[in-house]
Amino acid sequence: MDEFKASRLIFYKDDIDQIEKVIDEFIKKSDSKCSILIDKDGHLVTKRGQSTQFDPETLSALVAGSFAATREMAKLLGETEFTVLFHKGLKDNIHLSLVGNRAILATIFNDQTTIGMVQLYHKEASEKIEKIFEISAKKPRKETKFHEDFGKDAKQKLDEFFGS
Amino acid sequence: MVQINFAKKEVSCKIVYYGPGLSGKTTNLEIIYKKAPDSNKGKMTSVATEGDRTLFFDFLPLDIGKVGGMNTKFQLYTVPGQVYYNSTRKLVLQGVDGVIFVANSEKGKMDENIESLKNLEDNLKEQGINISEIPLVIQFNKRDLPDATPVAEMEAKLNPWKVPTCEASAFRGEGVFPTLKLTAAIVLDRLNKKYAPKSASDKAIAEVNGHKLLLADFEKFCVTHYRLSGKKEPPGGAKFSRSEKENYLNIYINNFLIRLAAKEQGIEADEKAVAAQIEGAASKFGSKDNFIKYLKEKNLTEEDYKEEAVNRTLSNKLLAGIIPDHRDRISPKEEQLREVYEKNRDKFPGAFDQERKKVEAQALKTNRLQVMEEMYKEIRSEARIKTYL
Numbered sequence: 337m338d339e340f341k342a343s344r345l346i347f348y349k350d351d352i353d354q355i356e357k358v359i360d361e362f363i364k365k366s367d368s369k370c371s372i373l374i375d376k377d378g379h380l381v382t383k384r385g386q387s388t389q390f391d392p393e394t395l396s397a398l399v400a401g402s403f404a405a406t407r408e409m410a411k412l413l414g415e416t417e418f419t420v421l422f423h424k425g426l427k428d429n430i431h432l433s434l435v436g437n438r439a440i441l442a443t444i445f446n447d448q449t450t451i452g453m454v455q456l457y458h459k460e461a462s463e464k465i466e467k468i469f470e471i472s473a474k475k476p477r478k479e480t481k482f483h484e485d486f487g488k489d490a491k492q493k494l495d496e497f498f499g500s
Numbered sequence: 501m502v503q504i505n506f507a508k509k510e511v512s513c514k515i516v517y518y519g520p521g522l523s524g525k526t527t528n529l530e531i532i533y534k535k536a537p538d539s540n541k542g543k544m545t546s547v548a549t550e551g552d553r554t555l556f557f558d559f560l561p562l563d564i565g566k567v568g569g570m571n572t573k574f575q576l577y578t579v580p581g582q583v584y585y586n587s588t589r590k591l592v593l594q595g596v597d598g599v600i601f602v603a604n605s606e607k608g609k610m611d612e613n614i615e616s617l618k619n620l621e622d623n624l625k626e627q628g629i630n631i632s633e634i635p636l637v638i639q640f641n642k643r644d645l646p647d648a649t650p651v652a653e654m655e656a657k658l659n660p661w662k663v664p665t666c667e668a669s670a671f672r673g674e675g676v677f678p679t680l681k682l683t684a685a686i687v688l689d690r691l692n693k694k695y696a697p698k699s700a701s702d703k704a705i706a707e708v709n710g711h712k713l714l715l716a717d718f719e720k721f722c723v724t725h726y727r728l729s730g731k732k733e734p735p736g737g738a739k740f741s742r743s744e745k746e747n748y749l750n751i752y753i754n755n756f757l758i759r760l761a762a763k764e765q766g767i768e769a770d771e772k773a774v775a776a777q778i779e780g781a782a783s784k785f786g787s788k789d790n791f792i793k794y795l796k797e798k799n800l801t802e803e804d805y806k807e808e809a810v811n812r813t814l815s816n817k818l819l820a821g822i823i824p825d826h827r828d829r830i831s832p833k834e835e836q837l838r839e840v841y842e843k844n845r846d847k848f849p850g851a852f853d854q855e856r857k858k859v860e861a862q863a864l865k866t867n868r869l870q871v872m873e874e875m876y877k878e879i880r881s882e883a884r885i886k887t888y889l
Protein backbone atom coordinates (compact mmCIF):
# COMPACT_ATOMS: atom_id res chain seq x y z
CA MET A 337 0.00 0.00 0.00
CA ASP A 338 2.74 2.45 0.99
CA GLU A 339 4.67 1.48 -2.06
CA PHE A 340 1.62 2.07 -4.16
CA LYS A 341 1.14 5.48 -2.62
CA ALA A 342 4.74 6.43 -3.21
CA SER A 343 4.47 5.44 -6.82
CA ARG A 344 1.42 7.53 -7.44
CA LEU A 345 1.98 10.88 -9.02
CA ILE A 346 -0.30 13.06 -6.99
CA PHE A 347 0.92 16.43 -5.85
CA TYR A 348 -0.93 18.41 -3.23
CA LYS A 349 -1.06 22.16 -2.75
CA ASP A 350 0.68 22.20 0.63
CA ASP A 351 3.62 20.15 -0.67
CA ILE A 352 3.98 22.19 -3.82
CA ASP A 353 3.99 25.40 -1.77
CA GLN A 354 6.86 24.08 0.32
CA ILE A 355 8.72 22.77 -2.71
CA GLU A 356 8.42 26.09 -4.50
CA LYS A 357 9.84 27.85 -1.48
CA VAL A 358 12.84 25.52 -1.49
CA ILE A 359 13.42 26.06 -5.20
CA ASP A 360 13.07 29.84 -4.93
CA GLU A 361 15.63 29.90 -2.18
CA PHE A 362 17.95 27.69 -4.20
CA ILE A 363 17.72 29.93 -7.27
CA LYS A 364 18.54 32.96 -5.16
CA LYS A 365 21.46 31.38 -3.35
CA SER A 366 23.01 29.83 -6.46
CA ASP A 367 22.24 32.79 -8.73
CA SER A 368 20.68 30.53 -11.34
CA LYS A 369 18.14 31.59 -13.96
CA CYS A 370 15.41 29.07 -13.46
CA SER A 371 14.60 25.55 -12.33
CA ILE A 372 11.97 23.01 -13.22
CA LEU A 373 10.93 20.01 -11.23
CA ILE A 374 9.90 17.02 -13.35
CA ASP A 375 8.32 13.77 -12.25
CA LYS A 376 9.90 10.49 -13.28
CA ASP A 377 7.46 10.03 -16.15
CA GLY A 378 8.44 13.34 -17.71
CA HIS A 379 5.48 15.44 -16.57
CA LEU A 380 6.33 18.94 -15.39
CA VAL A 381 5.62 19.46 -11.70
CA THR A 382 6.54 23.11 -11.30
CA LYS A 383 8.69 25.80 -12.87
CA ARG A 384 10.29 28.66 -10.91
CA GLY A 385 12.57 31.58 -11.67
CA GLN A 386 12.88 33.86 -14.66
CA SER A 387 10.63 33.14 -17.54
CA THR A 388 12.64 31.84 -20.45
CA GLN A 389 12.03 31.11 -24.10
CA PHE A 390 11.83 27.36 -23.87
CA ASP A 391 8.65 25.33 -23.53
CA PRO A 392 8.93 23.74 -20.07
CA GLU A 393 6.89 20.69 -21.05
CA THR A 394 9.14 19.84 -23.95
CA LEU A 395 12.19 20.33 -21.76
CA SER A 396 10.60 18.03 -19.17
CA ALA A 397 10.09 15.28 -21.71
CA LEU A 398 13.66 15.59 -22.97
CA VAL A 399 15.18 15.72 -19.49
CA ALA A 400 13.21 12.69 -18.33
CA GLY A 401 14.22 10.90 -21.54
CA SER A 402 17.89 11.66 -21.20
CA PHE A 403 17.86 10.71 -17.55
CA ALA A 404 16.19 7.44 -18.38
CA ALA A 405 18.83 6.86 -21.03
CA THR A 406 21.74 7.57 -18.70
CA ARG A 407 20.22 5.22 -16.16
CA GLU A 408 20.50 2.48 -18.75
CA MET A 409 24.07 3.54 -19.49
CA ALA A 410 24.84 3.33 -15.79
CA LYS A 411 23.41 -0.15 -15.65
CA LEU A 412 25.56 -1.23 -18.59
CA LEU A 413 28.62 0.13 -16.83
CA GLY A 414 27.67 -1.57 -13.60
CA GLU A 415 26.84 1.69 -11.86
CA THR A 416 23.53 1.90 -10.01
CA GLU A 417 22.76 5.35 -11.28
CA PHE A 418 24.27 8.57 -12.52
CA THR A 419 22.61 11.01 -10.21
CA VAL A 420 23.83 14.20 -11.83
CA LEU A 421 23.97 15.35 -15.44
CA PHE A 422 25.49 18.55 -16.69
CA HIS A 423 25.44 20.10 -20.15
CA LYS A 424 27.54 23.11 -20.99
CA GLY A 425 26.50 25.61 -23.60
CA LEU A 426 27.94 28.85 -24.96
CA LYS A 427 25.58 31.05 -22.97
CA ASP A 428 23.45 28.82 -20.82
CA ASN A 429 24.19 25.59 -19.03
CA ILE A 430 21.83 23.02 -17.64
CA HIS A 431 22.33 20.98 -14.50
CA LEU A 432 20.14 17.98 -13.74
CA SER A 433 19.93 15.93 -10.58
CA LEU A 434 17.72 13.19 -9.23
CA VAL A 435 15.42 13.94 -6.34
CA GLY A 436 14.82 10.66 -4.56
CA ASN A 437 13.49 8.13 -7.00
CA ARG A 438 10.54 10.06 -8.24
CA ALA A 439 11.63 13.41 -9.61
CA ILE A 440 14.36 15.35 -11.36
CA LEU A 441 15.40 18.92 -10.67
CA ALA A 442 16.70 20.75 -13.75
CA THR A 443 18.38 24.13 -13.48
CA ILE A 444 19.46 26.58 -16.11
CA PHE A 445 22.23 29.02 -15.30
CA ASN A 446 24.77 31.22 -17.08
CA ASP A 447 28.20 32.62 -16.26
CA GLN A 448 26.85 34.87 -13.53
CA THR A 449 27.51 31.90 -11.29
CA THR A 450 29.66 28.77 -11.31
CA ILE A 451 28.93 25.09 -11.65
CA GLY A 452 30.36 24.59 -8.17
CA MET A 453 27.84 26.94 -6.58
CA VAL A 454 24.97 25.38 -8.47
CA GLN A 455 26.05 21.90 -7.57
CA LEU A 456 26.45 22.74 -3.92
CA TYR A 457 23.02 24.26 -3.47
CA HIS A 458 21.38 21.81 -5.85
CA LYS A 459 22.31 18.99 -3.53
CA GLU A 460 20.86 20.81 -0.56
CA ALA A 461 17.64 21.66 -2.40
CA SER A 462 17.23 18.10 -3.73
CA GLU A 463 17.55 16.71 -0.24
CA LYS A 464 14.97 19.13 1.11
CA ILE A 465 12.52 18.29 -1.65
CA GLU A 466 13.06 14.59 -1.13
CA LYS A 467 12.24 15.10 2.52
CA ILE A 468 9.02 16.89 1.60
CA PHE A 469 8.04 13.93 -0.60
CA GLU A 470 8.82 11.51 2.19
CA ILE A 471 6.72 13.38 4.71
CA SER A 472 3.97 13.83 2.18
CA ALA A 473 3.77 10.10 1.49
CA LYS A 474 3.16 9.46 5.18
CA LYS A 475 0.58 12.19 5.63
CA PRO A 476 -2.89 10.83 6.00
CA ARG A 477 -4.71 12.35 3.06
CA LYS A 478 -8.35 12.85 2.78
CA GLU A 479 -8.56 11.79 -0.84
CA THR A 480 -9.00 14.98 -2.77
CA LYS A 481 -11.44 14.36 -5.52
CA PHE A 482 -12.19 15.74 -8.92
CA HIS A 483 -15.37 17.59 -9.55
CA GLU A 484 -18.27 15.19 -9.95
CA ASP A 485 -18.84 16.49 -13.49
CA PHE A 486 -15.41 15.32 -14.65
CA GLY A 487 -16.83 12.46 -16.70
CA LYS A 488 -19.54 14.50 -18.37
CA ASP A 489 -17.16 17.38 -19.00
CA ALA A 490 -14.56 15.06 -20.50
CA LYS A 491 -16.98 13.79 -23.14
CA GLN A 492 -17.98 17.32 -24.03
CA LYS A 493 -14.42 18.61 -24.18
CA LEU A 494 -13.28 15.74 -26.38
CA ASP A 495 -16.20 16.37 -28.75
CA GLU A 496 -15.31 20.04 -28.87
CA PHE A 497 -11.66 19.40 -29.46
CA PHE A 498 -11.73 16.46 -31.84
CA GLY A 499 -15.18 16.89 -33.34
CA SER A 500 -18.02 14.49 -32.64
CA MET B 501 1.36 7.35 -14.84
CA VAL B 502 -1.09 10.20 -14.79
CA GLN B 503 0.20 13.17 -12.85
CA ILE B 504 -2.47 14.87 -10.80
CA ASN B 505 -1.37 18.23 -9.56
CA PHE B 506 -3.90 19.68 -7.17
CA ALA B 507 -1.75 22.78 -6.67
CA LYS B 508 -1.91 23.69 -10.34
CA LYS B 509 -5.29 22.01 -10.83
CA GLU B 510 -3.79 20.00 -13.61
CA VAL B 511 -3.99 16.48 -14.95
CA SER B 512 -1.27 15.23 -17.26
CA CYS B 513 -1.53 11.92 -19.14
CA LYS B 514 1.09 10.15 -21.21
CA ILE B 515 -0.05 8.58 -24.47
CA VAL B 516 2.40 6.56 -26.53
CA TYR B 517 2.14 5.73 -30.22
CA TYR B 518 3.61 2.27 -30.67
CA GLY B 519 4.03 0.03 -33.70
CA PRO B 520 6.50 -1.34 -36.24
CA GLY B 521 8.93 0.84 -38.18
CA LEU B 522 7.39 3.04 -40.86
CA SER B 523 3.82 2.27 -39.80
CA GLY B 524 3.07 6.00 -39.56
CA LYS B 525 3.44 6.94 -35.87
CA THR B 526 5.40 10.11 -36.50
CA THR B 527 2.96 11.01 -39.27
CA ASN B 528 0.08 10.76 -36.77
CA LEU B 529 1.79 13.25 -34.50
CA GLU B 530 2.61 15.59 -37.38
CA ILE B 531 -1.05 15.68 -38.40
CA ILE B 532 -2.17 16.42 -34.86
CA TYR B 533 0.41 19.17 -34.64
CA LYS B 534 -0.79 20.63 -37.93
CA LYS B 535 -4.49 20.47 -37.12
CA ALA B 536 -4.63 21.37 -33.41
CA PRO B 537 -5.31 25.04 -32.60
CA ASP B 538 -2.20 27.00 -31.61
CA SER B 539 -3.48 27.72 -28.14
CA ASN B 540 -3.81 24.01 -27.39
CA LYS B 541 -0.47 22.69 -28.52
CA GLY B 542 3.16 23.08 -27.62
CA LYS B 543 6.14 22.51 -29.86
CA MET B 544 6.58 19.21 -31.63
CA THR B 545 10.01 17.82 -30.91
CA SER B 546 11.54 14.91 -32.78
CA VAL B 547 14.66 13.11 -31.74
CA ALA B 548 15.28 11.49 -35.10
CA THR B 549 18.00 10.35 -37.49
CA GLU B 550 18.92 12.36 -40.57
CA GLY B 551 16.64 10.14 -42.57
CA ASP B 552 13.59 11.03 -40.47
CA ARG B 553 13.42 7.70 -38.71
CA THR B 554 12.58 8.12 -35.06
CA LEU B 555 15.69 7.58 -32.95
CA PHE B 556 14.41 8.20 -29.45
CA PHE B 557 10.94 9.73 -29.59
CA ASP B 558 8.71 12.43 -30.99
CA PHE B 559 6.96 14.56 -28.43
CA LEU B 560 3.95 16.82 -28.63
CA PRO B 561 2.19 18.34 -25.63
CA LEU B 562 -1.51 18.87 -26.12
CA ASP B 563 -3.78 20.82 -23.81
CA ILE B 564 -7.50 20.24 -24.21
CA GLY B 565 -8.56 22.76 -21.58
CA LYS B 566 -10.52 22.47 -18.38
CA VAL B 567 -12.28 19.23 -17.56
CA GLY B 568 -14.23 19.29 -14.33
CA GLY B 569 -12.10 22.21 -13.17
CA MET B 570 -8.81 20.44 -13.95
CA ASN B 571 -6.66 21.65 -16.82
CA THR B 572 -6.21 18.47 -18.81
CA LYS B 573 -3.10 17.72 -20.81
CA PHE B 574 -1.90 14.89 -22.98
CA GLN B 575 1.77 14.30 -23.55
CA LEU B 576 1.98 12.47 -26.86
CA TYR B 577 5.05 10.36 -27.61
CA THR B 578 6.01 8.06 -30.44
CA VAL B 579 8.52 5.26 -30.06
CA PRO B 580 11.11 4.29 -32.65
CA GLY B 581 9.55 1.33 -34.42
CA GLN B 582 12.70 -0.29 -35.73
CA VAL B 583 13.40 -3.57 -33.97
CA TYR B 584 16.95 -2.48 -33.19
CA TYR B 585 15.83 0.34 -30.87
CA ASN B 586 14.12 -1.73 -28.21
CA SER B 587 16.02 -0.24 -25.29
CA THR B 588 14.92 3.29 -26.16
CA ARG B 589 11.40 2.05 -26.84
CA LYS B 590 11.24 0.77 -23.30
CA LEU B 591 12.32 4.13 -21.93
CA VAL B 592 9.60 5.96 -23.81
CA LEU B 593 7.03 3.47 -22.64
CA GLN B 594 7.82 4.12 -18.98
CA GLY B 595 4.87 5.52 -17.09
CA VAL B 596 2.51 5.21 -20.05
CA ASP B 597 -1.21 5.84 -19.46
CA GLY B 598 -2.59 4.90 -22.85
CA VAL B 599 -1.23 3.17 -25.96
CA ILE B 600 -2.13 3.70 -29.60
CA PHE B 601 -0.82 0.81 -31.62
CA VAL B 602 -0.33 1.99 -35.20
CA ALA B 603 -0.50 -1.11 -37.36
CA ASN B 604 0.68 -1.03 -40.95
CA SER B 605 -1.96 -2.21 -43.44
CA GLU B 606 0.61 -2.46 -46.22
CA LYS B 607 0.69 -5.87 -47.84
CA GLY B 608 3.37 -8.13 -46.42
CA LYS B 609 3.73 -6.21 -43.14
CA MET B 610 1.60 -8.47 -40.99
CA ASP B 611 4.54 -10.27 -39.41
CA GLU B 612 6.11 -6.97 -38.41
CA ASN B 613 2.83 -5.88 -36.87
CA ILE B 614 2.54 -9.10 -34.90
CA GLU B 615 6.14 -8.92 -33.75
CA SER B 616 5.77 -5.31 -32.63
CA LEU B 617 2.57 -6.07 -30.76
CA LYS B 618 4.30 -8.93 -28.98
CA ASN B 619 7.15 -6.58 -28.16
CA LEU B 620 4.67 -4.10 -26.69
CA GLU B 621 3.18 -6.83 -24.55
CA ASP B 622 6.63 -7.85 -23.27
CA ASN B 623 7.79 -4.32 -22.56
CA LEU B 624 4.60 -3.51 -20.68
CA LYS B 625 4.99 -6.68 -18.68
CA GLU B 626 8.47 -5.55 -17.63
CA GLN B 627 6.77 -2.54 -16.08
CA GLY B 628 4.27 -4.80 -14.38
CA ILE B 629 1.44 -3.87 -16.74
CA ASN B 630 -0.78 -6.46 -18.38
CA ILE B 631 -1.57 -5.43 -21.94
CA SER B 632 -5.23 -6.26 -21.45
CA GLU B 633 -5.43 -3.77 -18.60
CA ILE B 634 -3.97 -0.63 -20.12
CA PRO B 635 -6.10 1.68 -22.29
CA LEU B 636 -5.23 0.44 -25.78
CA VAL B 637 -6.55 1.42 -29.19
CA ILE B 638 -5.36 -0.16 -32.44
CA GLN B 639 -5.15 1.99 -35.54
CA PHE B 640 -5.14 0.25 -38.90
CA ASN B 641 -3.11 2.79 -40.85
CA LYS B 642 -2.42 3.23 -44.55
CA ARG B 643 -5.94 2.20 -45.53
CA ASP B 644 -5.41 4.27 -48.69
CA LEU B 645 -3.05 1.66 -50.16
CA PRO B 646 -4.79 -0.23 -52.97
CA ASP B 647 -3.64 -3.65 -51.80
CA ALA B 648 -4.07 -3.04 -48.08
CA THR B 649 -4.69 -6.13 -45.96
CA PRO B 650 -8.44 -6.50 -45.31
CA VAL B 651 -9.57 -5.04 -42.00
CA ALA B 652 -11.17 -8.34 -40.97
CA GLU B 653 -7.82 -10.10 -41.31
CA MET B 654 -6.00 -7.40 -39.34
CA GLU B 655 -8.68 -7.52 -36.68
CA ALA B 656 -8.38 -11.31 -36.41
CA LYS B 657 -4.60 -11.35 -36.22
CA LEU B 658 -3.92 -8.25 -34.14
CA ASN B 659 -6.83 -7.80 -31.81
CA PRO B 660 -7.45 -10.85 -29.61
CA TRP B 661 -8.48 -8.53 -26.76
CA LYS B 662 -11.22 -6.89 -28.82
CA VAL B 663 -10.01 -3.41 -27.97
CA PRO B 664 -11.40 -0.47 -29.96
CA THR B 665 -9.91 -0.03 -33.44
CA CYS B 666 -9.80 2.80 -35.94
CA GLU B 667 -9.08 2.85 -39.65
CA ALA B 668 -6.80 5.63 -40.80
CA SER B 669 -4.80 7.12 -43.56
CA ALA B 670 -2.49 9.18 -41.45
CA PHE B 671 -0.66 11.05 -44.20
CA ARG B 672 -4.01 12.16 -45.62
CA GLY B 673 -5.06 13.23 -42.14
CA GLU B 674 -7.88 10.69 -42.00
CA GLY B 675 -8.66 8.79 -38.80
CA VAL B 676 -5.92 10.50 -36.82
CA PHE B 677 -8.12 12.62 -34.56
CA PRO B 678 -10.72 9.85 -34.06
CA THR B 679 -7.99 7.45 -32.90
CA LEU B 680 -6.63 9.91 -30.37
CA LYS B 681 -10.11 10.89 -29.24
CA LEU B 682 -11.01 7.27 -28.59
CA THR B 683 -7.86 6.75 -26.56
CA ALA B 684 -8.19 9.99 -24.62
CA ALA B 685 -11.78 9.10 -23.77
CA ILE B 686 -10.73 5.75 -22.30
CA VAL B 687 -7.90 7.33 -20.30
CA LEU B 688 -10.16 10.07 -18.93
CA ASP B 689 -12.91 7.60 -18.18
CA ARG B 690 -10.49 5.65 -16.02
CA LEU B 691 -9.53 8.77 -14.16
CA ASN B 692 -13.16 9.62 -13.70
CA LYS B 693 -13.92 6.22 -12.24
CA LYS B 694 -10.97 6.49 -9.91
CA TYR B 695 -10.99 10.08 -8.78
CA ALA B 696 -14.37 11.67 -9.36
CA PRO B 697 -17.02 11.28 -6.70
CA LYS B 698 -20.11 9.45 -7.82
CA SER B 699 -22.53 11.94 -9.29
CA ALA B 700 -24.92 13.36 -6.71
CA SER B 701 -27.80 11.36 -8.11
CA ASP B 702 -26.34 8.02 -7.11
CA LYS B 703 -24.42 8.87 -3.99
CA ALA B 704 -25.57 6.82 -1.04
CA ILE B 705 -26.29 8.09 2.47
CA ALA B 706 -26.72 4.61 3.91
CA GLU B 707 -26.85 0.94 3.08
CA VAL B 708 -29.51 -1.10 4.79
CA ASN B 709 -29.59 -4.86 4.38
CA GLY B 710 -27.78 -4.41 1.07
CA HIS B 711 -30.15 -1.73 -0.19
CA LYS B 712 -28.69 1.64 -1.08
CA LEU B 713 -30.47 4.68 0.34
CA LEU B 714 -29.74 7.67 -1.85
CA LEU B 715 -28.42 10.91 -0.48
CA ALA B 716 -30.67 12.97 -2.73
CA ASP B 717 -33.80 11.21 -1.41
CA PHE B 718 -32.64 11.60 2.16
CA GLU B 719 -32.10 15.32 1.68
CA LYS B 720 -35.64 15.68 0.39
CA PHE B 721 -36.88 13.68 3.35
CA CYS B 722 -35.10 16.00 5.81
CA VAL B 723 -36.83 19.04 4.37
CA THR B 724 -40.25 17.38 4.25
CA HIS B 725 -39.90 16.08 7.75
CA TYR B 726 -38.79 19.45 9.02
CA ARG B 727 -41.78 21.12 7.41
CA LEU B 728 -44.17 18.47 8.71
CA SER B 729 -42.95 19.08 12.23
CA GLY B 730 -44.54 22.51 11.91
CA LYS B 731 -41.35 24.47 12.45
CA LYS B 732 -41.05 27.81 10.74
CA GLU B 733 -38.66 27.64 7.82
CA PRO B 734 -35.96 30.30 7.66
CA PRO B 735 -35.53 32.24 4.42
CA GLY B 736 -33.23 30.35 2.10
CA GLY B 737 -34.41 26.99 3.38
CA ALA B 738 -33.69 24.94 6.46
CA LYS B 739 -30.10 23.98 7.24
CA PHE B 740 -29.44 21.03 9.44
CA SER B 741 -26.72 20.45 11.96
CA ARG B 742 -24.94 17.13 12.13
CA SER B 743 -26.94 15.97 15.11
CA GLU B 744 -30.19 16.92 13.40
CA LYS B 745 -29.09 15.00 10.33
CA GLU B 746 -28.19 12.03 12.49
CA ASN B 747 -31.60 12.16 14.04
CA TYR B 748 -33.33 12.40 10.68
CA LEU B 749 -31.21 9.60 9.30
CA ASN B 750 -32.33 7.38 12.16
CA ILE B 751 -35.94 8.09 11.35
CA TYR B 752 -35.28 7.63 7.65
CA ILE B 753 -33.67 4.25 8.21
CA ASN B 754 -36.47 3.22 10.59
CA ASN B 755 -39.03 4.07 7.93
CA PHE B 756 -37.13 2.05 5.39
CA LEU B 757 -36.84 -0.93 7.73
CA ILE B 758 -40.54 -0.75 8.45
CA ARG B 759 -41.30 -0.89 4.76
CA LEU B 760 -38.89 -3.77 4.26
CA ALA B 761 -40.37 -5.73 7.15
CA ALA B 762 -43.91 -5.03 5.97
CA LYS B 763 -43.06 -6.25 2.50
CA GLU B 764 -41.51 -9.42 3.87
CA GLN B 765 -44.56 -10.16 5.94
CA GLY B 766 -46.97 -9.31 3.16
CA ILE B 767 -48.39 -6.39 5.13
CA GLU B 768 -49.79 -3.55 3.08
CA ALA B 769 -50.96 -0.08 3.91
CA ASP B 770 -54.53 -0.28 2.71
CA GLU B 771 -56.21 2.86 1.44
CA LYS B 772 -58.72 2.92 4.23
CA ALA B 773 -56.19 2.84 7.03
CA VAL B 774 -54.08 5.51 5.32
CA ALA B 775 -57.12 7.71 4.79
CA ALA B 776 -57.99 7.32 8.46
CA GLN B 777 -54.50 8.46 9.40
CA ILE B 778 -54.82 11.54 7.24
CA GLU B 779 -58.24 12.27 8.62
CA GLY B 780 -56.89 12.02 12.14
CA ALA B 781 -54.24 14.61 11.35
CA ALA B 782 -56.73 16.84 9.53
CA SER B 783 -59.16 16.79 12.44
CA LYS B 784 -56.77 18.99 14.37
CA PHE B 785 -57.27 21.67 11.73
CA GLY B 786 -61.05 21.61 11.78
CA SER B 787 -61.45 20.41 8.22
CA LYS B 788 -59.47 18.65 5.54
CA ASP B 789 -59.45 21.82 3.44
CA ASN B 790 -57.83 23.70 6.28
CA PHE B 791 -55.31 20.93 6.62
CA ILE B 792 -54.41 21.07 2.94
CA LYS B 793 -54.18 24.83 3.11
CA TYR B 794 -51.82 24.46 6.04
CA LEU B 795 -49.68 21.97 4.12
CA LYS B 796 -49.58 24.31 1.16
CA GLU B 797 -48.35 27.17 3.30
CA LYS B 798 -45.56 24.88 4.40
CA ASN B 799 -44.73 24.09 0.79
CA LEU B 800 -45.97 20.54 1.25
CA THR B 801 -48.47 18.52 -0.70
CA GLU B 802 -51.02 16.00 0.46
CA GLU B 803 -48.77 13.42 -1.15
CA ASP B 804 -45.96 14.36 1.25
CA TYR B 805 -48.22 13.74 4.18
CA LYS B 806 -49.54 10.54 2.67
CA GLU B 807 -46.01 9.18 2.64
CA GLU B 808 -45.89 9.77 6.38
CA ALA B 809 -49.37 8.30 6.83
CA VAL B 810 -48.26 5.11 5.08
CA ASN B 811 -45.27 4.85 7.43
CA ARG B 812 -47.53 5.20 10.44
CA THR B 813 -50.04 2.72 9.13
CA LEU B 814 -47.37 0.12 8.47
CA SER B 815 -45.73 0.70 11.86
CA ASN B 816 -49.05 0.18 13.59
CA LYS B 817 -49.65 -3.03 11.74
CA LEU B 818 -46.18 -4.37 12.40
CA LEU B 819 -46.38 -3.50 16.04
CA ALA B 820 -48.81 -6.30 16.77
CA GLY B 821 -46.37 -8.90 15.53
CA ILE B 822 -43.31 -7.53 17.25
CA ILE B 823 -44.72 -6.38 20.57
CA PRO B 824 -47.80 -8.51 21.19
CA ASP B 825 -48.90 -6.71 24.36
CA HIS B 826 -48.58 -3.27 22.79
CA ARG B 827 -52.22 -2.32 23.39
CA ASP B 828 -51.87 -3.00 27.03
CA ARG B 829 -48.66 -1.05 27.26
CA ILE B 830 -49.88 1.94 25.33
CA SER B 831 -53.14 2.56 27.13
CA PRO B 832 -52.24 4.55 30.26
CA LYS B 833 -53.04 3.29 33.73
CA GLU B 834 -54.77 5.47 36.29
CA GLU B 835 -51.53 5.72 38.23
CA GLN B 836 -49.63 7.13 35.23
CA LEU B 837 -52.35 9.67 34.55
CA ARG B 838 -52.06 11.01 38.08
CA GLU B 839 -48.32 11.23 37.76
CA VAL B 840 -48.41 13.05 34.42
CA TYR B 841 -51.01 15.42 35.79
CA GLU B 842 -49.01 16.24 38.92
CA LYS B 843 -45.75 16.70 37.02
CA ASN B 844 -47.21 19.06 34.42
CA ARG B 845 -49.52 21.31 36.41
CA ASP B 846 -48.42 24.28 34.29
CA LYS B 847 -49.99 22.54 31.31
CA PHE B 848 -52.98 21.26 33.23
CA PRO B 849 -54.10 24.11 35.48
CA GLY B 850 -57.67 22.75 36.02
CA ALA B 851 -58.84 20.01 38.31
CA PHE B 852 -57.79 16.44 37.39
CA ASP B 853 -61.21 15.40 36.18
CA GLN B 854 -61.43 18.51 34.02
CA GLU B 855 -58.04 17.91 32.41
CA ARG B 856 -58.35 14.15 32.22
CA LYS B 857 -58.77 13.98 28.44
CA LYS B 858 -55.68 16.07 27.75
CA VAL B 859 -53.63 14.16 30.30
CA GLU B 860 -54.70 10.93 28.73
CA ALA B 861 -53.65 12.14 25.28
CA GLN B 862 -50.21 13.09 26.51
CA ALA B 863 -49.64 9.82 28.35
CA LEU B 864 -50.80 7.91 25.30
CA LYS B 865 -48.33 9.75 23.12
CA THR B 866 -45.45 9.07 25.50
CA ASN B 867 -46.30 5.37 25.76
CA ARG B 868 -46.71 5.05 22.03
CA LEU B 869 -43.31 6.56 21.39
CA GLN B 870 -41.76 4.24 23.90
CA VAL B 871 -43.29 1.15 22.38
CA MET B 872 -42.36 2.33 18.89
CA GLU B 873 -38.77 2.90 19.97
CA GLU B 874 -38.70 -0.62 21.28
CA MET B 875 -40.00 -1.93 18.00
CA TYR B 876 -37.42 -0.01 16.00
CA LYS B 877 -34.71 -1.33 18.26
CA GLU B 878 -35.95 -4.84 17.71
CA ILE B 879 -36.02 -4.40 13.94
CA ARG B 880 -32.65 -2.71 13.88
CA SER B 881 -31.00 -5.41 15.94
CA GLU B 882 -31.27 -7.76 13.00
CA ALA B 883 -30.49 -5.26 10.27
CA ARG B 884 -27.17 -4.60 8.60
CA ILE B 885 -26.79 -0.83 8.54
CA LYS B 886 -23.94 1.26 7.18
CA THR B 887 -24.24 5.04 7.15
CA TYR B 888 -22.20 7.61 5.26
CA LEU B 889 -23.19 10.81 6.96
Ligand SMILES: Nc1nc2c(ncn2[C@@H]2O[C@H](COP(=O)(O)OP(=O)(O)OP(=O)(O)O)[C@@H](O)[C@H]2O)c(=O)[nH]1
Pocket residue numbers: 519520521522523524525526527528552553554555578579580581582641642643644645668669670671672
Ligand atom coordinates in the same frame (compact mmCIF):
# COMPACT_ATOMS: atom_id res chain seq x y z
N1 LIG C 1 0.34 5.29 -48.01
C1 LIG C 1 0.47 5.77 -46.78
N2 LIG C 1 1.67 6.11 -46.31
C2 LIG C 1 1.76 6.61 -45.06
C3 LIG C 1 0.62 6.78 -44.26
N3 LIG C 1 1.01 7.28 -43.04
C4 LIG C 1 2.34 7.43 -43.12
N4 LIG C 1 2.81 7.03 -44.33
C5 LIG C 1 4.19 7.06 -44.79
O1 LIG C 1 4.93 6.04 -44.15
C6 LIG C 1 6.29 6.46 -43.97
C7 LIG C 1 6.72 6.31 -42.53
O2 LIG C 1 5.97 7.15 -41.70
P1 LIG C 1 6.45 7.58 -40.25
O3 LIG C 1 5.32 8.33 -39.66
O4 LIG C 1 7.75 8.23 -40.29
O5 LIG C 1 6.60 6.15 -39.60
P2 LIG C 1 7.01 5.78 -38.11
O6 LIG C 1 6.00 4.80 -37.65
O7 LIG C 1 7.16 7.00 -37.30
O8 LIG C 1 8.39 5.07 -38.32
P3 LIG C 1 9.62 4.89 -37.26
O9 LIG C 1 9.89 6.23 -36.71
O10 LIG C 1 10.77 4.34 -37.99
O11 LIG C 1 9.13 3.94 -36.24
C8 LIG C 1 6.35 7.91 -44.44
O12 LIG C 1 6.86 7.93 -45.74
C9 LIG C 1 4.90 8.32 -44.45
O13 LIG C 1 4.64 9.32 -45.41
C10 LIG C 1 -0.67 6.41 -44.78
O14 LIG C 1 -1.71 6.53 -44.17
N5 LIG C 1 -0.66 5.90 -46.04
Ligand SMILES: [Mg+2]
Pocket residue numbers: 525526527552553554578579580581
Ligand atom coordinates in the same frame (compact mmCIF):
# COMPACT_ATOMS: atom_id res chain seq x y z
MG1 LIG D 1 8.70 7.78 -36.27
